[in-house]
Amino acid sequence: MAFSALGLSESLVRAIKEQNYTQPYPIQQAAIPAFLQGKDIIGIAQTGSGKTASFALPILQLLQHKTARTGRRVKSLILVPTRELAVQIQGVFHEFGAKLPQKVKSLAVYGGVSINPQMMQMSGTDVLIATPGRLLDLVSQNAVQLSGVEILVLDEADKILSLGFKEEVDKILALLPEKRQNALFTATLGGDVEAFADKLLISPLKIQIEEEASVPELINQIAYQVDAAKKGPFLRYLLKESDMQQVLVFASSIRTADNIVGKLLKRGIQAAAFHGDKSQGARTDALTKFKAGKLRVLVATDLASRGIDIKFLPYVINYELPRSPKDYVHRIGRTGRAEASGQAISLISPEEAHHFKIIQKKMGRRVPMEPTDQLDLAGY
Incomplete structure (x- = not known):
């Protein structure tokens, strides 16, 4: 199957080819069309399975029709457990979105560094990739508004919960509009993750990639x-x-x-x-x-x-x-x-x-x- 068969735009398909990707991974084949249709998704796959592109590509496409603005209301929020993963995901958005007709601004925010530069860069951000603690810090400083979030992604949800971020995530969810699209990606589907997914997702498409594929x-x-x-x-x-x-x-x-x-x-x-x-x-x-x-x-x-x-x-x-x-x-x-x-x-x-x-x-x-x-x- 080619990327062009997944419902992606010609400009995105060209961007994918320029990065030397030839065929979509199984999780991308299942997730991208469903994402573009507005469905909630739960993806169970090990690292290296290609899951980042499975949500980054459709988000980039959905944001091609956004209206220009300079405020601090982000449209897409991606929660991650670590600083390194936040930076990695922002790199994927930049990689695929650099030459798209409509510019999509992504920003990674995380603790351990000064909050001031992140606050200064927030204006006009479309896709915010954040660790939970730093996101709440930014909210408390009125640096970002979450009332306009249309798409929420939790990546490495099992690790988010195992690192003790559940309370912070619950606070963030309370700040989001009820009507939104949700996606949750995890390497494992244990009791805590499954219970959390049941609360977060509405009639989700379940995509499970067999572990040996990792x-x-x-x-x-x-x-x-x-x-x-x-x-x-x-x-x-x-x-x-x-x-x-x-x-x-x-x-x-x-x-x-x-x-x-x-x-x-x-x-x-x-x-x-x-x-x-x-x-x-x-x-x-x-x-x-x-x-x-x-x-x-x-x-x-x-x-x-x-x-x-x-x-x-x-x-x-x-x-x-x-x-x-x-x-x-x-x-x-x-x-x-x-x-x-x-x-x-x-x-x-x-x-x-x-x-x-x-x-x-x-x-x-x-x-x-x-x-x-x-x-x-x-x-x-």
Whole structure:
């Protein structure tokens, strides 16, 4: 199926082609026509399934007929759990909307940075992408009005609720007009999310993408047996011997991430940490440099597993395994995107071997395991 068959305008189809997208993902095939028809939607899909475009494209089209204005009443509101996801989604709106006949202004707002610049940019915003706390701050400052919202999207709703934002979201919903279109996207549909969806959505179209689709065949997975004490030297060995560039490394704690970065820097390898203890400015700077290829290694905690979106990221390395198989899928799903191949590498200590077997069983895929005990890691 082509994008032109989904009811999108010629100008949007051209914009999609310019970004080298050829065929819509399954969630886009189902969601875009329904969105354009004004239906409420619940989408259940893992990260990397293409869900951002499934609401960004129809919103851009629906806003092509808006009347010009300069006020602070936004028409579309997208609630997200993290700063990184807000920035990522705004990037998608800019990517597809840059050359449309009718300009659509999108703005990402989030905490951890000064509120004043966000207030100054608010005028004329059509699509507001916001974390719940910062949005309520802006409302309290009369910087934004929500009485004109026609479309509401909750992205990563499971994470919004798990991070404790339900009270804030309830306050935001009370400020919105009753008559509006709603869409909720989530990786899982547990009790809390399902109850919330039942309250929010009216006769929604339910779109569920099977979980195995979130591990594309384009991701080449491999694992290495490594003693925990030798993981650092082996990581540096991999980077040097394979001349890896633009490598996203996942660690399970802030302390470990900082330790990895410190040792990489000592050996002349450009690296930066990306976690919750870093300021927003430091995180934004590191991610910008990493995306531009000016930073060789980004070491992240699971804070970033859903927030980093790089079309052609070649490598993801699990320095340590995450707690759940779903988090493992989220991590490796940072590569193998946009129809590009990628490699996911996991360093498995003897203590992690059993847990890795469980992850493979849940994925329904066996990952080849290579020994490392014969390697001379001296000097790494």
